Amino acid sequence: MKTFLLIAISCIGFGQTPRVGRPATEETIKAMDLTVFPDGRGLPPGSGTAVKGKDVFKEKCSVCHNDKGEGRQGQYPALVGGAGTINTPKPIKTVGSYWPYATTVFDYVRRAMPYDQPGTLKPDEVYAAVAFVLNANGIIGDNDEMNAMTLPKVKMPNRDGFVLDKRPDVKAKK
Amino acid sequence: MKTPGTRKPEEELPNTKPSRRNLIALSASVAAAGLTTLAACNTKPAETAPSMLGTAPSKYGNRSPHEAAARSLPPESKTPSTGASRTPLQDTYGIITPSSLHFERHHSGVPDIDPAKHELLIHGLVEQPLVYSLDDLKRFPAQSRVHFVECSGNGRSEYSGNLAPDPQASHGLASCSEWTGVPVKLLLAEAKLKPEAKWLIAEGGDACKLTRSIPLAKLLDDAMIVYGQNGEPIRPEQGYPMRLLLPGWEGNTNIKWLRRLNLADGPAMTTHETAFYTDLLPDGKARQFSFENEAKSVITRPAGGQKIAAGPGMHDITGLAWSGRGKITRVEISTDGGRIWKDAELQMAGFAKAFTRFRMPWIWDGSATSIQSRATDETGYLQPAAEEMLAVRGRNFGYHNNQIKTWFVRADGTVSHVEQGA
Helix, strand or coil, X not given: CHHHHHHHHHCCCCCCCCCCCEECCHHHHHHHCCCCXXXXXXXXXXXXXHHHHHHHHHHHHHHHHCCCCCCXXXXXXXXXXXXXXXXXXXXXXXXXXXXXXXXXXXXXXXXXXXCCCCCCCCHHHHXXXXXXXXXXXXXXXXXXXXXXXXXXXXXXXXCCCEEEXXXXXXXXXX | CCCCCCCCCHHHCCCCCCXXXXXXXXXXXXXXXXXXCHHHHCCCCCCCCCCCCCCCCCCCCCCCCCCCCCCECCCCCCCHHHCEEECCHHHCCCCCCCHHHCCEECCCCCCCCCCCCCEEEEEECECCCEEEEHHHHCCCCCEEEEEEXXXXXXXXXXXXXXXXXXXXXXXXXXXXXEEEEEEHHHHHHHHCECCCCCEEEEEECCCCCCEEXXXXXXXXXXXXXXXXXXXXXXXXXXXXXCEEECCCEEHHHCCCCEEEEEEECCCCCCHHHCCCCCEECCCCCEEECCCECCCEEEEEECCCCCECCCCCEEEEEEEEEECCCCCEEEEEEECCCCCCCEECEEECCCCCCCCEEEEEEEEECCCCEEEEEEXXXXXXXXXXXXXXXXXXXXXXXXXXXXCCCEEEECCCCEEECCCCCC
């Protein structure tokens, strides 16, 4: 019997797990889940336009990104401009010139902005701020409503600008 | 040829010109057995032990007050929490970076997390969404492994021809630790993956909730969730109380302060895998999801910012090499501007995706020259030269720069990142 037990214990080897994870409730998941996918999954109810976003941007964003999203003194990034520069020797990467998905702008503003108070904007404020930035880049109109249905359909200018990693791409001479 | 015993690094020696007799004595002893110490050459005896008591034992040790190696901080900024600090690679020995000197790269500062309140959520395309505490993770069979972590922006200024002046500035966004934790695949086995699960969206608990999408294959391979670093809990700057460790992959994907793993059918296209950490080619297309850090090496001594104070004679060239694709199998050194390459001795080369220490004895004749190292990894990949890389990637590629680093030795013994007169 003793021998049998010893064998049984020693058989609990690699790959065994302690099964200590506790089931996560829908409530926990909803409270923590911030991810917005390119097809719009994860976008919350709410809406905003560039017109409504002007005040939100001025109050919450312009201290760093300037009144029109042009950035400040190289220290705070520009969100607007740079169209047509990406394939030149001096590319200017902004939301308008470089970012491939509008959903990414929503995801990032909601989780990380304003820089010193991340996570404090309400969904309507996020939609409006995103609409303001897209409009300032000439991508949507002044009164185009951004919501969970319309935002994923926005075609960003650099949507087709990305390719997968092709390394190893540089062959060294021996 | 063997190493001359326990000699101190040349640039740390007293700045006195060695006498001809000392040099001869050194050469003779190296030729004889290679076991001599510098003490044999000293004309003055070492100070004897003091006739007074030392300090009592302490709870948490500090280094000698005579040592001052430090991380370098970025230039003053209005957004310091988005900054980086760099490891003084030239001041480290062996392959392990002291935890206190491990490089930092934060996008919204270091959060203060109470481990008793921290939870990790696994959800999305799993049969059973689960929550784990730190104590829960410690009940899994723990593994300890030695791996480097490197920011893919390490050396990025060199693409544009802006050469960094010393190893800390050029390569200090890389560090190597012994990490302890749980293979991610064990947690995924508990939650049971649905067949549609192909990617994992990993999210940190810092202010910006930094998020990256990771292909499932890496998680089923060697990915870990680690809570230990060099024998103690990981440092707050490294993700306390738990971080994702993706051996060999760009630092940004090794999510710190890990709080959420979301199994999905595709990538989330987060800010840090679209707007940033993508590499712009001359034709305007940008490469995305470039995960592995390719084979790289740098001579850390003698290197930029140092002086070969002892003058001509035998010196030890040493440095670090690493590859995100496996083990380092060879490091070659050139001391004549890349014409002749000689094999360096590898030390601690047994770990895959970890630092390997290399060294080679060098008789410096006192003339101006340049020194370089190049690494080969177990896939046969050879580290390329700067001009080879530039021809393919252009100057705006940005990240993932693993080109050969050149140090210029001048006749007066100073070592620089640029040629004399440049």
